[in-house]
Structure formats: structure tokens, C-alpha cells
Amino acid sequence: MPTTGDALALAATGLRTAAARALGVLAAADRTAEVAHTDRVAEAGVARGMATAGIAARGRQAAGEARRACRAAVAALAPGAAGAPWGSDPTPVTDPLAYSHCVRIGELDGVPLLVPLLDRASLTAYTSESPLGFLHGVTLRALLGTGPGQLALSGFDPLLRGLFAPFAELRQADPDLVEAPGASEADLGDLLGRLSEDVRRITDLRRGRGVTLGGLRTAAGRPVEMFRLVVLLDLPHGLTPALSSTLRALLRAGPACGISFLLHLDPAGPSDLFGDVGDTVTIGVSEGWSRLPGTPVRLDQPPASRILTGAVGAAARLARAAAAPSVRFAELLATADATRSSVDGISVPIGMDGATVVELSLGDERDQRHNVLVTGAVGQGKSNFLKVLVHAVAAYYAPSQVSLYLLDLKDGVSFYPLAATPDSPDWLPQARVIGLESDREFAVAALDYLFGEFERRSVLIRPHGDNLATYLRAVPGTVLPRIVVVIDEFQVLFEETDALTDRAVELVERLARRGRAYGIHLVLASQTISGITALLGKQDGIYAQFPIRIAFKNSAGESRAILDAQNPDAAHLRYRGEAIVNLDFGQRAANRRVVIAAGEDTELRNIRHTAWTRRTGCDEPPVVFAGGRPAQLADAADELLRLRAAAPDGPRVALLGLPIALPLRPGGVALSAEPGRHLAVLGSGGRRAEAGGNLAVGALQAAAVSLALQHPAGDATFTLLNGLGAAEFTGSGTDELLRLMELLGYPVRTIAAPDVPDALRDLAAALAASTSAAGPHYVVGLALDRIRGMDTPGEDFVTGADALRTVLRAGPVCGTHLLGWWTSVGTYRSHLSFDPSVEIDAILAVRVSQRDIVDLMGHTVTWTPRDNRALFHDRHEHAEPVTVVPMAPLDRRTASALLRVDWNA
Numbered sequence: 001m002p003t004t005g006d007a008l009a010l011a012a013t014g015l016r017t018a019a020a021r022a023l024g025v026l027a028a029a030d031r032t033a034e035v036a037h038t039d040r041v042a043e044a045g046v047a048r049g050m051a052t053a054g055i056a057a058r059g060r061q062a063a064g065e066a067r068r069a070c071r072a073a074v075a076a077l078a079p080g081a082a083g084a085p086w087g088s089d090p091t092p093v094t095d096p097l098a099y100s101h102c103v104r105i106g107e108l109d110g111v112p113l114l115v116p117l118l119d120r121a122s123l124t125a126y127t128s129e130s131p132l133g134f135l136h137g138v139t140l141r142a143l144l145g146t147g148p149g150q151l152a153l154s155g156f157d158p159l160l161r162g163l164f165a166p167f168a169e170l171r172q173a174d175p176d177l178v179e180a181p182g183a184s185e186a187d188l189g190d191l192l193g194r195l196s197e198d199v200r201r202i203t204d205l206r207r208g209r210g211v212t213l214g215g216l217r218t219a220a221g222r223p224v225e226m227f228r229l230v231v232l233l234d235l236p237h238g239l240t241p242a243l244s245s246t247l248r249a250l251l252r253a254g255p256a257c258g259i260s261f262l263l264h265l266d267p268a269g270p271s272d273l274f275g276d277v278g279d280t281v282t283i284g285v286s287e288g289w290s291r292l293p294g295t296p297v298r299l300d301q302p303p304a305s306r307i308l309t310g311a312v313g314a315a316a317r318l319a320r321a322a323a324a325p326s327v328r329f330a331e332l333l334a335t336a337d338a339t340r341s342s343v344d345g346i347s348v349p350i351g352m353d354g355a356t357v358v359e360l361s362l363g364d365e366r367d368q369r370h371n372v373l374v375t376g377a378v379g380q381g382k383s384n385f386l387k388v389l390v391h392a393v394a395a396y397y398a399p400s401q402v403s404l405y406l407l408d409l410k411d412g413v414s415f416y417p418l419a420a421t422p423d424s425p426d427w428l429p430q431a432r433v434i435g436l437e438s439d440r441e442f443a444v445a446a447l448d449y450l451f452g453e454f455e456r457r458s459v460l461i462r463p464h465g466d467n468l469a470t471y472l473r474a475v476p477g478t479v480l481p482r483i484v485v486v487i488d489e490f491q492v493l494f495e496e497t498d499a500l501t502d503r504a505v506e507l508v509e510r511l512a513r514r515g516r517a518y519g520i521h522l523v524l525a526s527q528t529i530s531g532i533t534a535l536l537g538k539q540d541g542i543y544a545q546f547p548i549r550i551a552f553k554n555s556a557g558e559s560r561a562i563l564d565a566q567n568p569d570a571a572h573l574r575y576r577g578e579a580i581v582n583l584d585f586g587q588r589a590a591n592r593r594v595v596i597a598a599g600e601d602t603e604l605r606n607i608r609h610t611a612w613t614r615r616t617g618c619d620e621p622p623v624v625f626a627g628g629r630p631a632q633l634a635d636a637a638d639e640l641l642r643l644r645a646a647a648p649d650g651p652r653v654a655l656l657g658l659p660i661a662l663p664l665r666p667g668g669v670a671l672s673a674e675p676g677r678h679l680a681v682l683g684s685g686g687r688r689a690e691a692g693g694n695l696a697v698g699a700l701q702a703a704a705v706s707l708a709l710q711h712p713a714g715d716a717t718f719t720l721l722n723g724l725g726a727a728e729f730t731g732s733g734t735d736e737l738l739r740l741m742e743l744l745g746y747p748v749r750t751i752a753a754p755d756v757p758d759a760l761r762d763l764a765a766a767l768a769a770s771t772s773a774a775g776p777h778y779v780v781g782l783a784l785d786r787i788r789g790m791d792t793p794g795e796d797f798v799t800g801a802d803a804l805r806t807v808l809r810a811g812p813v814c815g816t817h818l819l820g821w822w823t824s825v826g827t828y829r830s831h832l833s834f835d836p837s838v839e840i841d842a843i844l845a846v847r848v849s850q851r852d853i854v855d856l857m858g859h860t861v862t863w864t865p866r867d868n869r870a871l872f873h874d875r876h877e878h879a880e881p882v883t884v885v886p887m888a889p890l891d892r893r894t895a896s897a898l899l900r901v902d903w904n905a
């Protein structure tokens with residue numbers, strides 16, 4: 001970077017060469033320069049050069065070359081927008097060491113007129129007009145020409161003109177960059193006092209080196225201290241004789257310490273108060289003109305407010321990015337080789353406090369902490385922290401030492417890469433359960449499962465003083481990993497007022513309170529914990545089980561909610577990724593400001609891959625629940641093979657979907673010979689493709705195919721009663737079903753809607769006459785409520801509905817089972833007898849209202865219809881209904897995948 005001296009020399013050389021070459025009047029130019037030199041304005045050095053250039057150029061027609069020379073000087077002295085006319089979108093410089101030695105204030109005969117500023121001088125402007133436009137222009141130029149976050153603004157605004165209002169965004173980015181201007185004499189005294197301190201401190205830094213702050217920064221190659229521009233309005237307001245002399249001292253000593261002043265004086269006051277002090281340039285501003293010796297200068301128009309706010313915004317963004325401290329995750333993990341033992345706890349590095357690496361320790365001993373609460377406003381680094389924590393655990397602990405249960409209750413994608421994906425076959429072996437876009441049901445199911453694990457462990461560990469470490473030492477060789485349960489956006493668990501929330505509160509409370517003894521630790525993260533009403537009253541009880549509090553930047557209210565009523569410090573954090581880490585229930589004295597490591601994607605991928613290749617004895621991939629995706633029958637191949645192998649000895653199971661429970665395993669209705677072993681699918685099913693297509697039809701297709709595969713001997717028949725129109729038949733993949741069943745060896749007999757009542761009458765008659773089982777027969781009914789004539793008596797005075805009831809009553813014992821879908825619950829009721837539950841045990845409700853659910857399943861059951869979910873109740877098997885993800889309708893891909901399976905393996 002050229003120094004000011006270089007640039008001045010450059011300007012002078014350019015000027016002289018240009019002048020000499022053009023006219024050979026170097027002497028005259030020098031004389032002009034000399035004239036200018038005697039003037040106080042030109043004392044400021046660069047202004048002198050520029051004025052000279054302008055005068056020389058005007059006088060000698062060497063404007064072109066002189067201007068070129070000037071341009072080079074301008075670029076060096078006033079980088080970027082500091083020296084350029086206002087364009088439409090002035091941008092800040094990005095070099096952290098750049099600073100505005102000079103700023104442009106106008107033009108002199110077509111030559112930019114620069115005045116020296118940072119590191120060199122101060123500027124006094126006399127004007128009786130509003131000075132704000134001029135001062136904002138100079139301030140903005142200084143800001144844009146100085147490295148991001150390297151110029152701080154201080155001010156005095158006794159008439160409350162809104163001195164720094166346009167710089168509010170910079171203040172938001174970093175409050176240290178824009179101090180709120182003072183207005184009273186006391187404020188001015190305080191400001192000048194602090195500045196005197198700064199000058200003393202920076203003078204100490206420079207001692208013996210004879211350089212300015214800018215020189216010191218250049219020599220060090222890094223930003224040592226920042227520059228400060230002090231804008232004082234409406235002087236001599238507030239200026240006592242004592243303060244005046246302090247200010248004079250600061251004008252002399254400040255610039256070399258990086259502190260320059262921009263003073264506005266009212267011409268009605270004492271004239272030329274500071275013009276003779278140090279390197280202060282004085283100009284008078286009047287209607288856009290300023291007078292230099294003998295030469296009127298056209299000042300630049302103040303920047304338009306759009307330009308001003310846009311440019312300040314750009315500077316603020318750069319300042320924010322440049323200022324944020326960053327810690328590389330890889331540096332923290334230098335020696336991670338997955339060999340740590342979790343017997344006595346888990347300890348992993350998460351960030352830095354200054355030069356100290358900060359570890360997070362989870363354990364049960366007196367000096368350890370067992371559960372963690374995390375909050376932070378949107379985008380402040382909470383998800384990054386959870387990723388860092390999970391990957392640090394994977395880097396230090398083998399799967400035999402730690403198991404991770406990871407639930408994301410929002411649409412977050414943070415945990416997505418931990419499971420195998422189409423692009424990368426590896427998965428994180430420490431992860432046992434990954435819930436992506438989990439809903440409350442899945443989270444509660446996971447907590448239920450963990451509570452089962454808690455009870456299992458309690459039987460083993462209780463005899464050993466309820467202490468995991470004692471137990472593991474007493475029974476060497478036992479593998480009992482510590483469990484870390486991470487729930488992101490955990491407040492979703494408690495959002496409703498229903499039985500599920502009650503269960504969630506109960507489970508979280510129990511696991512938080514008692515899980516520690518058995519090596520179960522909770523990490524609960526949320527944007528907000530102040531609004532969790534379900535925990536009101538219990539709050540102290542539950543949160544008292546979370547000694548570790550990690551608070552990213554948030555509101556003061558949230559800070560007090562997560563830390564302590566007396567602890568608003570998370571609101572004062574400045575950078576994203578910075579957090580208060582507090583191991584003492586949020587007590588303010590225990591606050592530690594930590595820069596959490598930044599988990600960069602490639603680093604995280606490498607950690608996962610290493611963990612995956614090292615996964616000895618852990619070949620089971622994690623259970624992945626992707627709550628937003630419909631279930632696919634092709635994914636149930638393992639379960640189908642198991643059912644097929646068990647088929648000769650037990651009832652066949654019609655698979656319908658994925659019950660939300662752990663272990664996550666496809667489920668359905670077992671069709672034994674007992675009365676009532678049929679299935680009713682009720683509700684509209686939903687037709688939107690993005691909601692998984694018609695899930696009622698999908699569930700029935702899955703039921704048919706899964707039953708067929710459980711009759712390896714080919715000893716079953718299938719009949720389809722079709723109430724669907726042609727378009728819906730094809731659109732719902734039912735033609736695909738027929739094709740697949742044919743290929744599997746089970747051609748389906750399809751009965752068209754008008755023939756259904758007769759077909760039912762025939763079937764009822766055959767069943768009534770039969771005394772022994774006629775062989776398995778599955779009757780699949782689609783849209784049975786759309787079949788006309790079900791109530792019309794036939795020749796034998798029997799209606800289709802009568803025949804249906806006979807089939808339901810007489811079917812199971814003969815191996816005949818109905819799997820039927822009714823859109824309307826009312827029609828379903830009218831087709832069956834007074835109490836349908838006598839005839840059909842199992843109901844899958846897809847898009848059924850709460851009122852109908854109460855009617856069908858009892859008044860204690862609550863249900864909100866939603867995409868991709870159904871409520872399943874098999875009266876015979878379960879006391880309570882369960883939520884399931886129904887199987888999606890068949891398509892060509894699923895059918896091909898099913899055909900590729902070797903069912904006889």
C-alpha cells in the first residue's frame with residue numbers, strides 16, 4: 001500500500017511531469033504551488049497538491065495529464081468511494097488495512113478536491129446552514145474508504161439534529177462502531193475525557209516508533225486499534241474554556257493516534273476557533289460552495305438518502321462479517337480418535353474462550369452436569385452448535401460409548417446428513433434414532449422408548465448404587481453406552497393442550513430428573529423458552545434439572561428466561577456463533593463468553609465418514625423417521641419377508657403403514673378367524689399428490705399386496721369391489737395394483753360398481769351355505785359409499801348392505817375378510833348394523849373429523865386430520881388408537897422394487 005508520502009510524491013510528480021511536458025512551465029507551476037503553500041488551506045498537504053493541480057491545469061491547458069496524475073493520487077489517498085463522486089451504489093473497501101487518508105469534498109476546476117482526514121488531520125466547517133448533509137457526506141466517505149469495522153463514530157449533537165440517524169444499521173451491526181451522540185456539556189466532557197484516554201493509550205502503543213496509527217497498522221500487517229471520527233455539531237455549544245482547551249489538545253494529538261475530528265461551527269460564534277490548531281483544515285460552507293484562496297470550490301451534493309442508507313447497510317454487513325470471530329472446528333479436534341471412555345462422563349470441545357478451549361462435560365458426578373438447555377434467536381448459531389456437539393461426540397467416542405437420539409421438531413435439515421442419503425451411503429454409527437421433521441407423536445414415541453430403556457437400565461444399575469460408572473466397573477465387558485438425546489425446537493412438544501403434551505411433560509420431567517443415574521442426558525434447544533405455557537408451574541422443577549445453559553444472542557427477556565432473572569447478558573452478545581456458556585443454572589457470575597466452533601460442511605462430512613469406516617460391531621444404521629414423507633411398501637420388504645416366513649403358523653397381517661412408535665416397524669391388521677377381523681378405512685383419503693396421493697387407497701393397496709405375499713402357496717383369492725371412477729382408478733395407482741398382483745401370481749377379480757350389490761349377495765349366500773373354510777378370500781372395497789343400490793332389495797328381498805353384513809359376520813371363520821374404504825362415515829354406519837364395531841374390529845381413519853373420531857373411537861380420543869397421517873385403532877389388539885403414516889399409493893417404481901425382491905430367499 002502506498003503511504004501518504006508516496007501518494008503525495010506521486011501527485012506532485014504527475015503534476016510536474018504533466019505541466020512540464022505540456023508547456024515546459026514547471027517553474028510557473030512550482031510558483032503557483034508556492035503561492036498555495038502560503039495559504040492555510042493548502043497547508044493540509046494534499047489539498048495543496050490538488051489545488052495546485054487544478055490551477056496548473058487550468059492555466060496551462062494540461063488538464064488531461066494533470067487529471068490522470070490526480071486520479072492516481074486520489075485512488076491512493078482516498079480509496080474507493082472516499083475519493084469518487086457519488087455513484088448510484090457506492091461500495092465500501094474490503095481491505096481491513098485500508099483507511100481514508102483523505103476524503104473528497106468537491107471539485108476544483110474539474111479536479112477532485114480532497115481534504116486530509118484519518119491519521120492526518122481534522123476538518124472544521126463553518127456554516128450557518130444545516131450542516132448535516134455535508135457532515136454525513138464526509139462521514140460516509142471516511143467510512144467507505146476504511147476497512148470493514150475499522151472506523152468508529154462518536155459525536156456531540158446538542159440541538160438533537162439526529163447526527164447519526166443514517167448510521168443506525170452500522171450501530172445495529174456493532175454498537176461499538178457508532179456511539180449514541182451526547183447532547184449535554186457533561187456528555188461532551190465525558191466524550192473528550194475518553195478520547196484523551198484513548199490518545200494516551202495509543203501514544204503508548206506508538207512510543208519510540210515515530211509512526212502514526214496507520215503506519216503502525218501497516219507495519220504490523222493487521223488492524224491494531226481502529227480509527228475514530230469524532231463529529232461535533234453546533235460548536236461552541238457546550239464548550240467551556242476547559243473543554244475547549246482539551247479539544248485543542250486532541251486536535252493536535254488525535255489524528256496521529258487515529259482520532260480525527262469533524263467540527264461544525266456556527267459562523268455567528270467566535271471566528272476561526274480551531275483553524276490554527278494542528279493539521280486542521282478549515283472551510284466555510286455556503287450554498288454548496290466553499291472558498292479556497294482565490295478559487296471558489298464547488299462542493300459535492302450531499303449523498304441522497306437512498307445512497308446513504310444503502311452504503312451504510314453495505315458497510316454494516318461487511319463490518320458484521322469481518323468482526324465475527326471464528327473458530328475452526330478442525331483445530332479443536334486435533335487429536336480426536338474416538339477412543340475416549342464414557343464410563344465417567346462425556347467431555348467434548350465446543351469452542352474457545354479467548355485462547356482457552358472450552359469443553360462441554362456431561363456426567364453424574366458432583367462436579368459434573370447432566371442436562372443442557374440451549375436457546376438463541378433465529379440464525380444466531382443454535383443449529384451449528386448442535387451439529388458441532390454431535391460431531392464432536394462422534395469424533396471422540398465410539399458407538400459402544402455413546403448413543404445419540406436426534407430429533408428435529410421443525411422442518412430443519414441439520415440432522416439430514418447423519419443418515420444415509422442417495423449421495424452418500426455412510427451414516428453416523430453413534431446415531432440410533434434420527435427424527436427429521438419429526439412431529440410431536442414421534443418425539444413422544446421416542447421419549448417413551450427411552451423411558452423403557454431407562455427402566456431396563458434401572459433394573460441393572462440400581463443394585464450398584466444407582467450409578468452407571470459403578471455398575472460398569474463392577475461388570476467389566478458390559479456395553480452400555482451413555483445416551484445423549486438432542487431435541488431441536490423442543491417447545492413444539494408442548495404447543496398444544498392435549499394428552500400428548502401431558503405425556504411429553506411427564507416423560508421429559510422423568511428423564512431429566514432421573515436419567516442421569518443411568519447415563520441418559522438431555523440437550524433441549526429452542527428459539528424461545530419463555531412462552532412454553534405447558535411447563536408453567538413445572539418450569540422450576542424441570543429446568544432445575546438443566547444445570548448447563550447455552551444462550552446464543554437473543555432478547556433480554558429470553559436471556560433472563562434461559563439464564564436467570566438477573567442475567568440479560570445473552571442480549572448483549574455481538575456475533576452470531578458467540579454464546580454464553582453457563583454451568584451454574586444461569587447465575588450471572590458463572591457466565592462465560594464462548595465462540596462456538598464453526599462446523600464447516602466438509603469437516604463434518606469427514607468426521608462422519610471416519611466414524612462410519614471405524615464402526616466396528618455397529619452395523620445397524622440409525623432408525624430414520626422422515627415425518628413429511630409417505631411410507632412406501634417397498635421399504636417394508638424386510639418386514640414382509642419376516643411375515644411371509646411366519647405365515648403358515650399364524651394369521652396374515654395386512655400392512656397399512658408405519659405406526660409412529662419405536663422400534664419403527666410397518667404395521668397393520670392381523671386377519672385371524674375371529675369374528676370382526678376386517679378393516680374399515682374411513683375418510684376422504686386426500687388426493688393431492690404432494691400430500692402423498694390418496695392414502696386411503698394406498699393403505700388398501702398395501703394391504704392387498706402384503707397379504708398376497710403371505711400366501712406363498714398361491715392359496716388365496718382377491719376380489720376388488722370398485723366404486724372409483726375411471727380417472728380416479730388410474731390416478732390412484734389401482735391399475736398398477738392389478739398389474740402387480742397378476743405378476744405376483746394373484747390375479748384380482750374386479751367387480752364394477754353396478755354389479756357390487758349382486759356380487760355381495762352371491763358371496764353372502766355362499767358363506768351362509770358353507771360349513772367349512774372355503775380358503776382365504778380377501779375382498780377389497782374401494783369407495784363403497786359411492787356404490788348405488790346398496791339399499792335396494794334384490795329378488796330375495798336382501799339388500800346389498802344386508803349381504804355386506806352377512807359377509808362381515810360369516811366371513812372370518814371361512815377365511816373371508818373385507819378391507820373396505822368408505823369416504824363418508826355416515827354411509828359406513830348406514831351400511832353396517834347399529835354398532836359397527838361388532839362387525840369390524842379395525843379402523844384406519846384418514847382425514848376424519850374429530851367429531852366422527854369421537855363417535856368411532858370414544859370421547860377420550862383427540863385427533864386433528866392432517867397430511868400424511870392416519871389414526872389406526874384395532875379394538876382387538878390395542879387399548880388406544882395409534883397414529884400411523886399410511887402407505888403411499890402404488891406407482892411403477894414401487895411395484896418394480898417389490899418385484900425385484902427375492903421373496904423365496
Ligand SMILES: Nc1ncnc2c1ncn2[C@@H]1O[C@H](COP(=O)(O)OP(=O)(O)OP(=O)(O)O)[C@@H](O)[C@H]1O
Nearest residue numbers: 376377378379380381382383384576577596597598
Ligand atoms: N459458531 C459459528 N461460527 C461461524 N459462523 C456461524 C457459527 N454459528 C452459526 N454460524 C453461521 O450462521 C448461520 C446460521 O447459523 P445456524 O443455522 O446455526 O442458526 P440457528 O440459530 O440455528 O438458526 P435457525 O434458528 O434459523 O435454525 C450459519 O449458516 C453459519 O454460517
